[in-house]
Amino acid sequence: MIRIAVADDHAVVRKGLRQIISEVQDFVVSGEAGSADELLTLLRDRPFDLVVLDLSLGTRSGIDMLKQIKSEFPRLPVLILSMHAEGLFASRALRAGAAGYMQKESSPEELVAAIRRIAGGGMYLSPAMVERIAADVALGGATVMPHERLSDREFEVFRLLGAGKSVTDIARELNLSVKTVSTHRSRILVKTGLQKNADIVDYVISHQLR
Secondary structure, eight states: OEEEEEEOSOHHHHHHHHHHHHTSTTEEEEEEESSHHHHHHHHHHSOOSEEEEESEETTEEHHHHHHHHHHHOTTOOEEEEESSOHHHHHHHHHHTTOSEEEETTSOHHHHHHHHHHHHTTOOBOOHHHHHHHHHHHHTTTTTOOGGGGSOHHHHHHHHHHHTTOOHHHHHHHHTOOHHHHHHHHHHHHHHHOOOSHHHHHHHHHHTTOO
């Protein structure tokens, strides 16, 4: 049996995933979590063969959570399941250690195929994302978008600025100093070529990064 942990902060999503997975004879949901702390407790308590992880797990960044999982359980494969398009987050998730990335709007059959492929030691991306990565390589990275130049922490701050939050609010939410967040903001403006917070808000909304 392939033992799967499901982590999503919406109970209805977890129920749907459990139902899909339970219909496969050699798949079993051995545990589920609605928060980052619950997931870590679960993984430390019993063995799993694969984790299906929501990119936005409550207040904790999915990328940060992914990095911690790979730090503590380097051999445990993680499939990211997200509402965001692959082009916006997949490359970042793969760099952080994910074995696959798929959107929540994908079919149940695609989810089953992704789990089976990853559990077998492979990786999973949609054909469209594979083509995009190949095109980026062929063009020497010429198609990289401005927000893709940001570090993971800068990107997290970038999205919060795009949600209209102040530097003080972001510092409190991420447990950082106001000075550190201000430094991230300055670097974000330089790397993206944007001029002010209003530009960041417009960019985040137009590219559906919230």
